[in-house]
Amino acid sequence: MRVSQSLVRTISILALVISLSNAYDPSPLQDFCVAIDDLDGVFVNGRFCKDPRRVNANDFFFSGLNVPGNTTNQVGSNVTTVNVDQIPGLNTMGISLVRIDYAPNGGQNPPHTHPRGSEILVVIQGTLYVGFVSSNQDNNRLFSKVLHPGDVFVFPIGMIHFQVNIGKIAAIAFAGLSSQNAGVITIANAVFGSNPPIDPRALATAFQLDANTVRELQAKFGSI
Structure with a gap:
C-alpha cells in the first residue's frame, strides 16, 4: 500500500511539472493552426484555426x-x-x-x-x-x-x-x-497612465513621492 501511495504521489508531481512546463503557448498537435478571426474554425488558446485546406503561403x-x-x-x-x-x-x-x-x-x-x-x-x-x-x-x-x-x-x-x-x-x-x-x-505607462487613474495617495506612498508630484506624472502619462 505504501509503495502504491508513493507511486501515486510521484505520478501526481510529474503530472504537475509537465502541466507547468506547458503553461505558456500550447504545442501544436497538427502541422499548423493558422489564426483566423471568424468562427469558421477550431478555437485554440484565444484564436480560431483556419481550415487547413484554405491555408496559403501568405x-x-x-x-x-x-x-x-x-x-x-x-x-x-x-x-x-x-x-x-x-x-x-x-x-x-x-x-x-x-x-x-x-x-x-x-x-x-x-x-x-x-x-x-x-x-x-x-x-x-x-x-x-x-x-x-x-x-x-x-x-x-x-x-x-x-x-x-x-x-x-x-x-x-x-x-x-x-x-x-x-x-x-x-x-x-x-x-x-x-x-x-x-x-x-x-x-x-501602466502605473501613472492607468485608466481609471490609481489614487495618487497610494502611489505617493508606494514611490515615496508627494501626491502633487504623482498627479503631475499622471497628467504627463495621460491618466488624468
Whole structure:
C-alpha cells in the first residue's frame, strides 16, 4: 500500500511539472493552426484555426522589417512587432519577432515586461546599454551590459528590462520572443497612465513621492 501511495504521489508531481512546463503557448498537435478571426474554425488558446485546406503561403509571410521605424516620439524608439497578429501562421508556434529602432543619444525602449515570453536580443547597429532587474526574492539585482553590433542579450520572462542607445548614431536591434503574443507592460505607462487613474495617495506612498508630484506624472502619462 505504501509503495502504491508513493507511486501515486510521484505520478501526481510529474503530472504537475509537465502541466507547468506547458503553461505558456500550447504545442501544436497538427502541422499548423493558422489564426483566423471568424468562427469558421477550431478555437485554440484565444484564436480560431483556419481550415487547413484554405491555408496559403501568405499566412506565413510578413514584409517590412527592412523599413526603419519612426523614433520621433517621447522615448525616441519604435518597436515593429511581428507576432500572430501580423503572421497568422505563428498561432501555437510559441515564437514572435520585433525590430527596435532607437534615436541617437538616448533613444530608449523604456522599462517594461513581457508577461508571456522570454526575449533574446541582437544588436545590428549602434551601441546599447541594456539590462533587467530580478524579482524581490532575488533582491532586485540589476544585470546589465553595453552591447555592440553582433552582441546578444537575454531577458527572462516577466523581468523588468530596458534598452538605451548610448551612441551618437541611430541603433537597430532585432529580438525573438518565446510566445506568439508575448504582450508588453510599460511600467511608467501602466502605473501613472492607468485608466481609471490609481489614487495618487497610494502611489505617493508606494514611490515615496508627494501626491502633487504623482498627479503631475499622471497628467504627463495621460491618466488624468
